[in-house]
Amino acid sequence: MGQLILRVTTKLLFAPIILFAFYVQFHGDYGPGGGFQAGIIFAVAFFLHAFSYGIEETKKVLPPKALTVAMVVGVLLYAGTGVATMLLGGNFLGYDAIDPESTHHAGQHYGILIVEFGVGVTVAATMLAIFYLFTGREPDIDQDDW
Amino acid sequence: MSEFEVELTPIVLLDLAFLTMLLLVAVAMLRSRHLFAVVMLSGIYSLLSAGFFVSLDAVDVAFTEAAVGAGVSTVLMLGGMLLTARREKPKTPGRAPVALAAVFATGAALIYATIDMPAFGDPNAPANVAVGQAYVDETPNDIAVPNIVTAVLASYRGFDTLGETMVIFTAGVAVILLLGAGSLRGGREVSDKDAAGGEEQ
Numbered sequence: 001m002g003q004l005i006l007r008v009t010t011k012l013l014f015a016p017i018i019l020f021a022f023y024v025q026f027h028g029d030y031g032p033g034g035g036f037q038a039g040i041i042f043a044v045a046f047f048l049h050a051f052s053y054g055i056e057e058t059k060k061v062l063p064p065k066a067l068t069v070a071m072v073v074g075v076l077l078y079a080g081t082g083v084a085t086m087l088l089g090g091n092f093l094g095y096d097a098i099d100p101e102s103t104h105h106a107g108q109h110y111g112i113l114i115v116e117f118g119v120g121v122t123v124a125a126t127m128l129a130i131f132y133l134f135t136g137r138e139p140d141i142d143q144d145d146w
Numbered sequence: 147m148s149e150f151e152v153e154l155t156p157i158v159l160l161d162l163a164f165l166t167m168l169l170l171v172a173v174a175m176l177r178s179r180h181l182f183a184v185v186m187l188s189g190i191y192s193l194l195s196a197g198f199f200v201s202l203d204a205v206d207v208a209f210t211e212a213a214v215g216a217g218v219s220t221v222l223m224l225g226g227m228l229l230t231a232r233r234e235k236p237k238t239p240g241r242a243p244v245a246l247a248a249v250f251a252t253g254a255a256l257i258y259a260t261i262d263m264p265a266f267g268d269p270n271a272p273a274n275v276a277v278g279q280a281y282v283d284e285t286p287n288d289i290a291v292p293n294i295v296t297a298v299l300a301s302y303r304g305f306d307t308l309g310e311t312m313v314i315f316t317a318g319v320a321v322i323l324l325l326g327a328g329s330l331r332g333g334r335e336v337s338d339k340d341a342a343g344g345e346e347q
Contacts, residue, residue, distance in 0.1 A: 024209075029291045032205040034299060036310075040213040047221050068322065075315050078308050093304035105290040112291060112300040119311050126318030127218055133325040134225035 017045040035116040039123025074122030164198040189220035
């Protein structure tokens with residue numbers, strides 16, 4: 001149990017990191033951030049979990065199969081928003097079609113939120129999928145190996 | 147060319163300090179043969195770049211650079227490094243003069259090109275007066291989102307960002323196809339030892 005400090009720190013930091021990811025995700029309209037950064041930060045929380053508890057434990061928390069699904073869902077969410085605006089009578093990704101009556105471009109807000117969420121889901125899932133596949137191939141890292 | 151002169155304000159000195167440190171880290175990366183050190187230096191390089199972007203007021207880019215470059219890339223490179231040797235092979239001499247000539251020619255061409263560029267921070271530079279100013283002027287009317295970077299990224303250039311998302315998706319699919327076939331879909335797992343005939347790496 002040589003990783004006690006690491007594990008306690010991970011327990012303390014895991015939830016705030018996820019929370020910060022959501023803040024960056026949904027506050028992108030108002031401050032720096034957006035789907036790309038939020039997806040990375042979300043993935044980093046699970047990296048930390050994998051470092052302190054081992055990749056096999058992390059795979060129990062977030063199964064690799066869910067990641068492949070999430071990768072596709074994110075892209076479809078983005079492209080689907082474009083198709084939806086076309087069906088509503090606008091251009092592809094012309095978000096104003098979502099709420100054409102709005103005087104303050106509410107449709108743009110909704111559209112940006114949805115596509116940014118799609119970006120975040122895809123980025124987080126892809127980064128974790130790549131991480132799983134890279135690190136899952138060498139289960140034991142010797143402490144003296146560095 | 148305009149008459150704008152760059153003053154040596156503290157911010158410009160900070161930019162120069164960042165650029166100097168970036169150069170030093172890059173040289174250190176080139177000279178090191180220890181892959182762990184190179185990975186760590188590349189993380190430092192990304193963090194310095196992020197600091198440089200903050201000093202240029204490009205906080206969105208800095209945020210991405212810090213998260214992707216200094217964070218995830220370093221972790222993924224460490225993960226990749228675990229699968230290979232810890233040290234780079236000694237370099238093989240041979241085409242070094244040709245490479246050096248090519249690098250110097252490209253560098254000279256790039257430096258020659260900077261002569262025509264507007265001065266650093268010139269308010270009348272094309273980037274600041276043409277399309278950039280149009281986005282600043284029109285975003286409150288068109289998009290009504292406070293962060294103009296987000297407005298450009300997700301709305302004005304939504305096609306670009308869809309393409310970027312597809313690039314990331316494709317990268318993930320490529321890695322899954324190369325490394326993960328048989329494990330993610332519940333098929334037969336193939337270990338390295340089976341594939342390489344029991345050969346130890």
